[in-house]
Amino acid sequence: MENNKKGRFSILKIPDYKDLPKWKIPFKIFGRIIMFLLFLVCGVGLPVAVAIFWEDIVYQGTYDFFGVQLSTIVIAIIALSILVPIGIYGLIVSVKMIITDLQMKKFRLTLAPKIGAITIIILSISAVLYYTPGWYLYLGINPKWGPYIAFHGDDGMQISWDTRSKTESKIVYGTDPNNLDLEATGGEYFWETGEKSLHHCVAITGLTSNQKYYYKIPGFDNNLYYFTTAPSPTSGEEVSFTILGDTQGNLNIQKQNIGCMNAKFGIEGLNFTVVCGDNVNDDDNIAEWDMLFNKQSYGKIAPYVPYHVSSGNHECGTMNDDPDYPPRQNLKLFHQNKFLKTREIEPGDWDIGYYYSFNYSNVHMVILDNFNSNEELSDGQVDWLIQDLERNSDNWKFLCFHHSMYSSSDHGSYPDLAEILEPIMHEQQIHAIFYGHDHIYEYYEVNGTEPHKTYCFLCAGGGGSLKQVTNPEKMGERVWPTEQSYVNEWGNYVLEIGSWTTDDRFETQYGWEWQVYAERTHHYMQVSVDGNVATFNAYRTVDNSLIKSYSYVKT
Template identity: 25%
Template sequence: MRLFASAPPRRTTDRLPLVLAAVLLLVGGLLLALPDRAGAAADTLISQGRPATSSSVEDSTFGPEKAFDGNATTRWASAEGVDPQWIKVDLGPSATVSRVKLVWEAAYAKAYRVEISADGSTWTRLATETAGNGATDDWTGLTGTGRYLRVYGTARGTSYGYSLWTVEVYGTTSTTPPPTGAFTVVAAGDIAAQCTASSSSCAHPKTAALAQRIAPSFYLTMGDNQYDDARLSDFRNYYDKTWGAFKAQTRPVPGNHESYDPAGAFSGYKSYFGAIAYPQGKPYYSYDQGNWHFVALDSNTFDDAAQIQWLKDDLARNTKGCVAAYFHHPLYSSGGHGNDPVSKPVWQILYAARADLVLNGHDHHYERFAPQDPNGQATADGIVEIVGGMGGAEPYDIETVQPNSQKRISGTYGVLKLNLTDTTYSWQYVGTDDQVKDSGPTYTCH
């Protein structure tokens, strides 16, 4: 039995007997001449090349974008043996969907839903399959409006995962130009404990491998890159063996542990990263990617007037439409360290400059907050803060849940996968098992 949110859509499958298929082809040809078929003939493919995300991937060669690249020989594949799984496409600010065509690989869904959403959080069902047999499912006669469409698999047809050669979404879109300049960034804080891959409990080799599988444009670190005292010898013995594999693509900031080096505060950090961490001669710097302006700050020295003045001047010069800042100490956190008021003056500057996103570490958990102002008041023009301190250090418990905290995860190591365009941002918290543990909403830059 199939359940529908509106009038039942029509699904065809390429597993029909040849004679029946021939009859349907003949009837379909005759129906094309009828007036009420004119609209269906005008359906336009609106999903090809659009930004895509998924609950998991088998590995980086089977990313969700492969189902929307127009190439019939590439595919998305989820992690094996786990239900449920999903794949989602961003169709643009507003789309009306009339048809969805799914070309399954051998790892198909026995049961799944086709759903649409305006915000990526609340979903409306367009079609439901409860007895899928793979190959091609062509859902026609659909009626749905929204920005995001996803295929949500609830039961696998095999012992493997879910895999789609192609997802084609047909309909119409608004005249608003689609987001451009899309790129991906991986971020994490609190990374290299003094252990190696020879220990099964050592987490930073696993988060490093995950970060490499995602294959982003570049990597961010939010401090406490090396434990416990961030000596140069420790960087070489631990961090360099894992996250050091993509050191040249990393844009780090220091945490409080970098200041503990007996050879001098930040000595090992500065010696290891060199100009990568000090591109402008200071432990704070900025750079651009697409329509994004990134500001990397040293929250150990937020009382340094020179850094504060530099930040004001840097933001005044910025010409990009989206702004992200990252530093170690979070203004708001539900973890063991809790809220850190040292960051409030910086938040006030960022808020006045209409910054969009702040990334932090320090507390060893994952947490996301709704947009808020420096005083912790929820507001649509506020800053979204994410704590991402699960890069490898021992997890901290959630202690006092703060206002505007929307999601908290402790005990699961992973990284942030940031999906950025010229006008929007969203993210996923991905665990070292390649499973998506949380997905943030899609926000439009201020």
């Protein structure tokens, strides 16, 4: 009886090191060290990080905190108030535990530090799942995305999607949702057929203009999708599209912008959507591409609304600066176009050039590439641009690219780019230009007193961190002066250079005399074209409120 009692208690007691097999001792010490590091990060690392990046935290304004929009300062306070006490207490316990272990003595671990460690782990996992839903892609698991569509030539539409295992690339479609009697096939690239693949792109051509089509993807899902083809330039159909830049893997802002677009215009109220480059931070970061194709982001509207992009500087790089990585490999895979099959690299260029154009009703949209030749427009691209604009002389002519031709923000203006485009703007009567790169909203009216004026919009509020425009260390001599900038009711800095002439510090900034309005805020733009009138609206991401609206009457 006594032996049984002794045996029973020996099972429940905390073993001493002398009771442990030698091979278990290193694992036990390793576990203690891991717990120590976990509490160290929360108790010391977190407040140090907040202190270092406090200025950036303050400048960000608001952020999505697990579905609730809060001030970034409030979020920092919540995180510190929860995690720092747990971290400090756990750190003290961990140090005692490690010291006791090194002395080969017993240490009774109470319930409190265990609960603290479990709390930290649960919060960390919740944050990863909420803010990086594609975390599993870092483990080498293939994504399942799509479908998403884009215009393909004058009479076509291309449909793309991704599967976790290799399957054939086939869609069925038709004008009657109950009778999808047509079929189209493709491959990893739209011109390939027959080979099974993970990425799929199917191009359908010969479609009727301004016609609604329905489609399904056999073996992918059972959903019925639809799209409407572009009306002809002479149709007189009204046009509505959205445009922004620099999504940069920020699912938080992307979700809000797509939600705002959907709430204000609906899928039926958008004819296409465009991103002005820096879609992701690194071209090979699949988890960031996942944030774009996520069903709460562009994946919510892209099965129905043609989705086009330009290239930014971030698509030209990789996470590890891999010199052997093919230039912009994923950009050209996920966002294909007809030129991919036929265009060759020109002498002196590093890539084929990601530039193309498409029409919707009387709107001609040109996507340019700032990066196919030493971060500028190649001669071949400029020649193509002029010819392309001449072929569409009667239409509204809009340009989209990445580098900020005129900007009062961090990177400033690019005079070399302006020197190339300004003569073309005037000679070809370009009506509006959209670009990104500097993360603010800004509007320039170039040659506003002349017959052929051009509206230029810096619309880089799609997700990248907002620029610290009033910080001299970040902006240098181009810092937004407090006497000419102000904070509006949304807490955003605003700059209107054209409304004052008492300060000449911006005269070194190319194009400053055409600047009309700038606001430091995440945002998106919506453009409406009705006959000879185009209206350019900019909306804040935080509450879908109107920033500014400008109208252009084409003569």
